[in-house]
Amino acid sequence: DGGITQSPKYLFRKEGQNVTLSCEQNLNHDAMYWYRQDPGQGLRLIYYSQIVNDFQKGDIAEGYSVSREKKESFPLTVTSAQKNPTAFYLCASTKGGLQPQHFGDGTRLSIL
Amino acid sequence: KQEVTQIPAALSVPEGENLVLNCSFTDSAIYNLQWFRQDPGKGLTSLLLIQSSQREQTSGRLNASLDKSSGRSTLYIAASQPGDSATYLCAGHHRSNDYKLSFGAGTTVTVRA
Numbered sequence: 075d076g077g078i079t080q081s082p083k084y085l086f087r088k089e090g091q092n093v094t095l096s097c098e099q100n101l102n103h104d105a106m107y108w109y110r111q112d113p114g115q116g117l118r119l120i121y122y123s124q125i126v127n128d129f130q131k132g133d134i135a136e137g138y139s140v141s142r143e144k145k146e147s148f149p150l151t152v153t154s155a156q157k158n159p160t161a162f163y164l165c166a167s168t169k170g171g172l173q174p175q176h177f178g179d180g181t182r183l184s185i186l
Numbered sequence: 187k188q189e190v191t192q193i194p195a196a197l198s199v200p201e202g203e204n205l206v207l208n209c210s211f212t213d214s215a216i217y218n219l220q221w222f223r224q225d226p227g228k229g230l231t232s233l234l235l236i237q238s239s240q241r242e243q244t245s246g247r248l249n250a251s252l253d254k255s256s257g258r259s260t261l262y263i264a265a266s267q268p269g270d271s272a273t274y275l276c277a278g279h280h281r282s283n284d285y286k287l288s289f290g291a292g293t294t295v296t297v298r299a
Binding site for chain 2: 078080109114115116117118119122132164166171172174175176177178179180182
């Protein structure tokens, strides 16, 4: 079955450490997205990519970085510059910008 | 910037009652609108997508309507069941946000058996 796989499900970060969240899709979708979800708030866009080797900043990109070397993969790195990284991170993909978005099951990041 | 409001934030109903969830946008120039379901600790599952030329979509016990003139959408769930307990989020594509999705914070629904 086609879908989006996020790993790990839970992740812990130490002070000053960079961590990378994985997102893989086998839906043959061109566009991929990273969102952050905090309690009581809507999803906020971190980065998105509409095509391989290209990506754009979303509304809250500071302290995060991404790469899009393959169509299937869009990893997110939470750097030490992100001072409040504790949140639920969701990856999504779509055929094109205005098509329905499909989501993975998320990664919950916490601080040690 | 686009603001999306979902009212109420939480809702508890007895099994069998119909559910009405509301979503409103500050910018009514919406292109399309999507309703999602989120179970605790899980990702989002798409329920319904209303395209720009449509006013409503139906899937089983779910019906979603979109009133572009007022910038409002409503999700109806008929004859609720305990399995409908989840958080429901709406999201819209707006020209003012470069057609990226703007999300509401969601309505958390509890259906009591």
